[in-house]
Amino acid sequence: xxxxxxxxxxxxxxxxxxxxxxxxxxxxxxxxxxxxxxxxxxxxxxxxxxxxxxxxxxxxxxxxxxxxxxxxxxxxxxxxxxxxxxxxxxxxxxxxxxxxxxxxxxxxxxxxxxxxxxxxxxxxxxxxxxxxxxxxxxxxxxxxxxxxxxxxxxxxxxxxxxxxxxxxxxxxxxxxxxxxxxxxxxxxxxxxxxxxxxxxxxxxxxxxxxxxxxxxxxxxxxxxxxxxxxxxxxxxxxxxxxxxxxxxxxxxxxxxxxxxxxxxxx
Amino acid sequence: xxxxxxxxxxxxxxxxxxxxxxxxxxxxxxxxxxxxxxxxxxxxxxxxxxxxxxxxxxxxxxxxxxxxxxxxxxxxxxxxxxxxxxxxxxxxxxxxxxxxxxxxxxxxxxxxxxxxxxxxxxxxxxxxxxxxxxxxxxxxxxxxxxxxxxxxxxxxxxxxxxxxxxxxxxxxxxxxxxxxxxxxxxxxxxxxxxxxxxxxxxxxxxxxxxxxxxxxxxxxxxxxxxxxxxxxxxxxxxxxxxxxxxxxxxxxxxxxxxxxxxxxxxxxxxxxxxxxxxxxxxxxxxxxxxxxxxxxxxxxxxxxxxxxxxxxxxxxxxxxxx
Ligand SMILES: Cc1cc2nc3c(=O)[nH]c(=O)nc-3n(C[C@H](O)[C@H](O)[C@H](O)COP(=O)(O)OP(=O)(O)OC[C@H]3O[C@@H](n4cnc5c(N)ncnc54)[C@H](O)[C@@H]3O)c2cc1C
Ligand SMILES: Nc1ncnc2c1ncn2[C@@H]1O[C@H](COP(=O)(O)O)[C@@H](O)[C@H]1O
Numbered sequence: 001x002x003x004x005x006x007x008x009x010x011x012x013x014x015x016x017x018x019x020x021x022x023x024x025x026x027x028x029x030x031x032x033x034x035x036x037x038x039x040x041x042x043x044x045x046x047x048x049x050x051x052x053x054x055x056x057x058x059x060x061x062x063x064x065x066x067x068x069x070x071x072x073x074x075x076x077x078x079x080x081x082x083x084x085x086x087x088x089x090x091x092x093x094x095x096x097x098x099x100x101x102x103x104x105x106x107x108x109x110x111x112x113x114x115x116x117x118x119x120x121x122x123x124x125x126x127x128x129x130x131x132x133x134x135x136x137x138x139x140x141x142x143x144x145x146x147x148x149x150x151x152x153x154x155x156x157x158x159x160x161x162x163x164x165x166x167x168x169x170x171x172x173x174x175x176x177x178x179x180x181x182x183x184x185x186x187x188x189x190x191x192x193x194x195x196x197x198x199x200x201x202x203x204x205x206x207x208x209x210x211x212x213x214x215x216x217x218x219x220x221x222x223x224x225x226x227x228x229x230x231x232x233x234x235x236x237x238x239x240x241x242x243x244x245x246x247x248x249x250x251x252x253x254x255x256x257x258x259x260x261x262x263x264x265x266x
Numbered sequence: 267x268x269x270x271x272x273x274x275x276x277x278x279x280x281x282x283x284x285x286x287x288x289x290x291x292x293x294x295x296x297x298x299x300x301x302x303x304x305x306x307x308x309x310x311x312x313x314x315x316x317x318x319x320x321x322x323x324x325x326x327x328x329x330x331x332x333x334x335x336x337x338x339x340x341x342x343x344x345x346x347x348x349x350x351x352x353x354x355x356x357x358x359x360x361x362x363x364x365x366x367x368x369x370x371x372x373x374x375x376x377x378x379x380x381x382x383x384x385x386x387x388x389x390x391x392x393x394x395x396x397x398x399x400x401x402x403x404x405x406x407x408x409x410x411x412x413x414x415x416x417x418x419x420x421x422x423x424x425x426x427x428x429x430x431x432x433x434x435x436x437x438x439x440x441x442x443x444x445x446x447x448x449x450x451x452x453x454x455x456x457x458x459x460x461x462x463x464x465x466x467x468x469x470x471x472x473x474x475x476x477x478x479x480x481x482x483x484x485x486x487x488x489x490x491x492x493x494x495x496x497x498x499x500x501x502x503x504x505x506x507x508x509x510x511x512x513x514x515x516x517x518x519x520x521x522x523x524x525x526x527x528x529x530x531x532x533x534x535x536x537x538x539x540x541x542x543x544x545x546x547x548x549x550x551x552x553x554x555x556x557x558x559x560x561x562x563x564x565x566x567x568x569x570x571x572x573x574x575x576x577x578x579x580x581x582x583x584x585x586x587x588x
Contacts, residue, residue: 013399015553024403094407097369097379120365125398127381128360129369136373141447142337144366165517166276166362169457169510177447183365187504225378230406233555234397240549240565250566251576254548257564261546263468263525264492264581 001054001155003044004113006104006131007037007073009066010124022093022231033069036119040184042191043149044117045077051155055079059107061100063090067207074202075194081207082107088212088219094125096224101133103222106215108138115154116181120145131183141180147171147188154178269295270353272344273306273318274361276335277453280306280314283359283418285425290386290418291357292322292426297388301325303351304432307343308332311436321428327437337367338446343439344371350437353413355392360417362517372415380409381417392416400534401557419535421542457510457518466495467524471514471541473499475530475551475570479507481588485529488574491583497521499531515540529570533558550574 009031017028033041041058048054058073058081060066070081084103089095108116118131135142148163148171164172165185176182194202212219243253258264271291273284288304295302301324306314311328318326329343344367348356358368360382372379384404385395392409394416463469470492472485482502489496496512503513514521516536526544531537533549533556541547542561549562550570559565566573575585 011399013402015555017402019403022405024399097381098373101373123400126396127379128365129372129379129381132366132369133373133379136341136370142366142370143448144337145362163454164362164366166453167281167516168520169455169518170276171454171456173451173454175449175451180447186500190506225410226380227408227410228405229393229408231398231403234401234404234557234560237560238562238565240559240562242565242567247568247572248576250568250573251580254564254566254573254577255580257546257548258468258492258525258527261525263494 001047001051001115002111002113003047003054003056004108004111004116005037005040005044005056005058005073005078006116006118006134007041007058007060007070008034008119008122009060009062009069010034010122012123019231019233022228024231031065031069033072034119034122036121036123036184036186038191039186039188040117040119041073041076041078042189043184046189047151047155048077050151054155057082057111057113059084059104061085061089061095061103070207071202072194074205075198076192077198080205082111082210083207084210084215086212086222088222092222092224094224094226094228095222096226097127097129097133099222099224100130101137102217103215104130104134105137106217107210108134110215114158114178115160116140116179118181118183120183120185131181135181141176141178142182143174143176143180144183145185146182147185149182149188267298267354268301268303268351269298269355269357270303270305270348270351271357273304273314274359274363275306275309275314276363278310280317281359281361282425283361283420284318285320286420286423287357287359287418288318288320288323288426289423294355294357294386294388298354300354303327303353305329305344305347305437307340308334308336315434319430319432319434320426321430322426323430323432326432326434328434329437329439331439331441334450335363336446336448336450337370338448339441340367341370341374342441342445345375346439347437348375348413355413356415358415358417360419364417368415368417375413377413377415378409378411379415380407383416383418384422386416400532402555420539457513459509459511461495461511463495463497463512463514464519464521466521468492468494469497469521469523469525470494470527470529471497471499471531472502472529473531474501476502479505482507483586484571484574484588487583487586488578491578491581494527499537528558528562529574531558532556533561
């Protein structure tokens with residue numbers, strides 16, 4: 001069995017940052033493996049540990065810098081990785097979902113996995129859509145927002161028995177035929193920390209670069225239909241009363257507020 | 267050219283966001299000078315269609331097929347409707363079920379997909395306002411080519427009200443059952459247990475700012491000293507540090523206490539969905555730009571590891587050393 005995990009290096013902005021034009025300068029950004037993808041990698045690695053002969057391949061669309069993040073997925077147990085990048089991609093400010101699905105789709109077609117695991121959403125541009133679009137692009141089945149996957153049936157019967165986490169503490173129990181894409185929700189497992197041994201081993205694992213040419217795609221694929229015309233800090237809707245002072249003073253005033261509201265006694 | 271808004275329902279009831287969708291759809295239809303069509307797929311379509319007939323809706327389409335949401339059925343139904351109505355804009359809620367079918371509709375019908383809109387405008391092209399980087403920034407995105415599928419964030423538009431004079435009709439879709447590759451076997455309620463945080467009048471709620479499981483002791487001491495009930499944001503439950511029944515938010519509990527004290531919680535939209543109804547919201551956070559302050563009544567910009575011990579002492583307790 002082959003499991004492909006899509007992983008994205010995401011950027012988080014620091015507490016203090018500046019916007020220039022429609023971008024945030026990289027000095028204000030911290031890069032990391034997308035939280036949801038960390039859970040997806042773990043789910044893939046757990047399948048590999050439970051089954052015989054399960055290969056886990058991590059795939060990303062990202063610049064060279066993202067190799068550091070991909071190495072984390074390898075250190076946690078993915079067998080090898082594919083990194084899609086191209087000058088033509090570099091020029092695009094915000095890749096739309098369709099483009100990402102086509103790029104990842106080309107890799108899936110080459111790799112021919114039984115199962116693709118992606119995250120529910122990428123924490124930076126938060127489309128929450130790439131996994132399902134990818135499934136449709138490929139003619140795979142899918143399930144979105146999965147917080148439980150039955151290991152045995154997926155390994156032995158070619159069916160993903162999943163729970164989809166709906167709103168308000170309700171879960172939907174669904175069976176999905178393979179091949180399928182599942183978008184993985186946080187909390188589905190406990191992502192491991194990379195061990196020192198894992199980190200060492202990851203150094204010698206393959207990260208195969210793929211250009212559009214390698215994937216048999218032409219530059220037209222990456223023409224994004226999204227044009228970011230403005231980026232700004234949201235106007236604060238806050239009418240909060242700020243409690244100033246050092247921690248002791250703040251605590252004192254907060255205590256008064258709580259007493260005043262009648263939720264804590266003297 | 268029309269606007270098609272596809273309602274969300276679950277277990278016998280339309281979800282609130284369906285009516286917000288009608289408001290967003292009406293605005294867009296006005297901007298584009300066209301009609302607003304609403305659609306409901308599966309379930310008690312007759313009563314749902316009646317309910318969707320609110321002011322501003324021109325036409326309601328009911329697609330009868332089974333009871334509950336199935337994404338394969340939805341994709342086929344919405345594809346057929348969008349084509350039949352020549353819908354330039356398909357609007358859906360950015361709900362968990364929206365996430366499960368809207369991107370597929372876009373891919374299948376060759377439409378551009380934009381998710382989680384908080385505002386929409388239409389001049390010559392569609393302009394979508396959406397957030398990035400965990401709500402730290404807003405962006406305006408011009409979307410070049412129609413037709414479009416757009417998902418909208420809940421609680422951003424007011425619900426459509428009143429009774430409209432829409433034409434209500436059924437729309438038949440020949441669902442290709444062979445193409446239905448997923449089966450919904452049932453539902454389960456999770457997060458029960460001994461405590462119901464929805465009953466509490468004072469919640470002390472902790473988020474990822476606590477950093478380590480061991481540090482939770484500090485917040486437990488605060489809850490104990492003040493007689494508050496302990497709740498949390500999602501990552502704390504994901505990490506297994508607190509049970510699911512303590513989680514506030516979209517996929518956890520909705521709470522409406524007198525006081526909600528959010529400590530080390532950024533205020534992500536899915537969290538806020540669960541606690542914005544609290545009477546008084548107080549936030550303690552090191553980041554003065556954290557979105558939680560948008561809905562807070564009182565803000566303390568500071569380090570929880572300094573403020574919380576001091577607060578425990580204010581009430582005569584002894585802070586544990588963490
Ligand atoms: C489909 C879906 C459903 C979801 N459902 C839920 C849900 O039900 N409930 C929920 O909560 N989330 C939910 N989420 C997750 C949500 O998007 C956020 O990821 C989550 O709410 C973030 O939790 P947080 O605020 O604790 O963590 P973060 O966003 O990481 O924020 C931590 C905060 O702590 C502050 N901080 C750090 N150190 C300190 C310190 N020493 N003192 C004071 N402050 C400090 C930081 O400035 C930051 O603001 C859902 C997501 C999805 C996609
Ligand atoms: N550039 C990318 N490279 C690899 N995977 C991606 C990329 N963008 C999105 N994904 C995958 O799709 C999921 C959802 O992303 P999004 O639809 O952008 O919110 C992520 O959790 C990833 O698993």
